[in-house]
Structure formats: C-alpha cells, structure tokens
Amino acid sequence: MESEAVDVERLRADFPILSRRVHGKRLVYLDNAATTQKPQVVIDSLVRFYTSYNSNVHRSVHTLGEEATAAYEGSRKKTAEFVGVQARDLVFVRGTTEATNLVKFAWGEKNVKKGDLILATTMEHHSNIVPWQQLAKRNGATLKYVGLNPDGTLDLGSYETLLKDAPRLVTLTHCSNVLGTINDVAKLCSMAKNAGATTLVDGAQSVPHMPVDVRAVGSDFYAFSGHKMLGPTGIGALVARKDLLEEMDPFQTGGEMIREVFDERSTWNDVPYKFEAGTVNIADAIGLGEAVVYLRSIGMGRVRDHEMKLLDYAIKELTAVKGFKLYGPENVRVRAGVVSFNYADVHPHDLATILDEEGIAIRSGHHCAQPLMRWLDVAATSRASFHVYNSYDDIDALKAGILKAGGIFKI
Numbered sequence: 001m002e003s004e005a006v007d008v009e010r011l012r013a014d015f016p017i018l019s020r021r022v023h024g025k026r027l028v029y030l031d032n033a034a035t036t037q038k039p040q041v042v043i044d045s046l047v048r049f050y051t052s053y054n055s056n057v058h059r060s061v062h063t064l065g066e067e068a069t070a071a072y073e074g075s076r077k078k079t080a081e082f083v084g085v086q087a088r089d090l091v092f093v094r095g096t097t098e099a100t101n102l103v104k105f106a107w108g109e110k111n112v113k114k115g116d117l118i119l120a121t122t123m124e125h126h127s128n129i130v131p132w133q134q135l136a137k138r139n140g141a142t143l144k145y146v147g148l149n150p151d152g153t154l155d156l157g158s159y160e161t162l163l164k165d166a167p168r169l170v171t172l173t174h175c176s177n178v179l180g181t182i183n184d185v186a187k188l189c190s191m192a193k194n195a196g197a198t199t200l201v202d203g204a205q206s207v208p209h210m211p212v213d214v215r216a217v218g219s220d221f222y223a224f225s226g227h228k229m230l231g232p233t234g235i236g237a238l239v240a241r242k243d244l245l246e247e248m249d250p251f252q253t254g255g256e257m258i259r260e261v262f263d264e265r266s267t268w269n270d271v272p273y274k275f276e277a278g279t280v281n282i283a284d285a286i287g288l289g290e291a292v293v294y295l296r297s298i299g300m301g302r303v304r305d306h307e308m309k310l311l312d313y314a315i316k317e318l319t320a321v322k323g324f325k326l327y328g329p330e331n332v333r334v335r336a337g338v339v340s341f342n343y344a345d346v347h348p349h350d351l352a353t354i355l356d357e358e359g360i361a362i363r364s365g366h367h368c369a370q371p372l373m374r375w376l377d378v379a380a381t382s383r384a385s386f387h388v389y390n391s392y393d394d395i396d397a398l399k400a401g402i403l404k405a406g407g408i409f410k411i
C-alpha cells in the first residue's frame, strides 16, 4: 500500500456520517459523484445561521440583516476565489443544472438562431444535453455531438471537423461523471473560440476534485454544484464574465433582481444580482463558503493526488477480478476518481444491492448519461466514485464485496 499524503483517518473524523453503520457494517461511501458527505464545519455553519443570525439579505438595515448579507457575500467572494475569479463574476444558482438552464434561457434564447449549430459531446450529463435539445427545437438550431475514442477520451478529429461548421455554442464537461475522463478544456475552449463559438464548461465533477482556475480555462460560462464539493444541496454557481452577464436577459424576474419597477416596465439590478431573483438560498450559500474554506485547508492539489492514488490502486485491484470490465481511460492522469464498470452479467442494481448489505454505497444505473450508455452499448453500469475521505480500505472492501457477489452468481 502506498503512503497517503492526506491523513484520511484524521479527515474522516470531520465527517459525522462516516461513523454510522449500515446493515451492521462500517459505511463505505463510494457514491461521491452523486453527492458528497459534509464535514461538521459545514453542518455547523447552517445551524449557526438559523440559530443566531437568520435574516433575509440585501434588504434590511437591522443587525441580523447586515450579518446575513455579509456572510452571504463573503461566501460569494470565497467561492469565486476558489475558482480564480472575482465575486461579481459568480451567480449563485441551485446547482449545475440550474446554471445550464440559466444560460439556455438568458443567453441562448437571444443568441442561438435558426440554422445555428450547438456542439456538445457524447459524454455529457443530461443536464448539459436536454436544455440544448429544447433550445434547438424552439429556435430551429441543430445539436451535434463530438465523438469519443475507444478509451473514452474525446475524439479531437471529430471535434476539429465539427468546429469547421462554426458552432454558435460549444458546451462540454470538464470531467465525465461516468468515464472519469478529464477533458483539456483550456485547449478545447481556445479551439472553440477560434471557431467563433461561445463556450460553456460543466464543472460539476472537476471543481470538487482538482484545482480549477476558470480564468485559465477561458470559457465564457463555467458551472458547478456545491453538494458535490462537501457543501450543502440546493446551491451552486454559474461563473461568467461581467460584460457577458450584463448583455444577457434576466433568467427569473421579481424580488431583488430589479432596480426600479414602473407600472409598465422594470429595470434590472447590477450583475450578478440581476440573476438572483426572489429570496436566495442564504444558508446553503454560506455553507458552500465553509466547504470551500475546508477544501482549501486540505489543498485541492492534495485532494487530486489522493484521489489519483486511490484510482490507480482501484484500477489495479479491480481489473484483476475475473469478469470485471472497466469503462473509460486507464491513465489516471486524464481520469478523475470515478470507476464505472460492469461485472460479468450481474445487473448493476443487483450488485449495488449486494454491496449495500456490506455497508458499501455505490451508484448503479445510467448516471443521467443515456447517450453515453448507448455509445458504451450497455443499459447501465456500476459506479464507485471517491472523495478525499476515502481510503485504500474502502477499495479493499469494494473488491471483497464484488467477489462476494461473484460467489452468489457463480462467476
């Protein structure tokens, strides 16, 4: 076993849920691509908000209102700095799905016209497919997909060919939630820009697991979700340049997104507030700020190194199991800590149920990536995905659980 730069045992003590038992067994939580667990500091920040300064933001001059506004805006600043941008470039949203829908409504409706091309990739999550299908249908545009190489990396030849058709929008994931593939988004966005496209990057599986500098990525839009990065559910971010946000129409209307309302018309607040209609998700935004502080205290480089070591170990151990089929690249340098697989002809739901009896939580199904499932020519896969609190012991437990299923199914 390799030495761990991250002190996993010490870290695990920060996550109260990790000490619970499931079916009398130690919880082995390997469903981090779906959502991550929360450290006590994040949970405490929610309790502190509701017990000591619960108030609406940007409205009231009383002490509670000012404290809540300062904490909410402080969190925006921390979250923005975490991904290398300024606070004014970051809109709080519910998560990545709401961010892509915001771009679809507030930018796409106005800018994508009849005959335009929207380019996505075969490895996208439904959240980065369905909004564009809807937009293409409504505005008479065409949606095409960049293909993949057999190892699950993006086919650059296919990309270059499609870029020749001058897409209006190129939208792609930084990191696949199924294959784990990490795309070189800086290069891909620069190619898209040279072809005249606006770019959106889905960072739902990258920001939680590796250092990300959105400025260096160079995309016009960048989206991510708080709940996948040790923060609360219901909060995430859309990052975009101020001038682009200023040009865009509002997404939802009402509440603090206005400057002035007359009987017949209204004017809009400054960005990013123009995109935060109604009472915002104050507590969870504050919780996300705490998650960012926590992740920074570990260091995203160390998070990535740790997950790479786990991935390397998992790939070696699991591919040695007879009947185990791994999907996605085997090179851990271009893969995040996501292990999608099938095991002989055991249905992924059956495997997940057997593993659950051992206290092991994995995901089974299509992972909201049905076009990718069709490309893989499978109905479903099993998926184990890591975060910084996972250990080699968790992978050993997973392997033992798979072998137990193998015994039951006589593989």
Ligand SMILES: Cc1ncc(COP(=O)(O)O)c(C=O)c1O
Pocket: 033, 034, 094, 095, 096, 097, 098, 125, 127, 128, 173, 175, 176, 177, 202, 204, 205, 225, 368
């Ligand atoms: C790559 C990717 N994009 C988008 C999403 C959607 O994120 P959310 O459900 O937080 O909006 C997910 C969630 O699994 C994802 O993995």
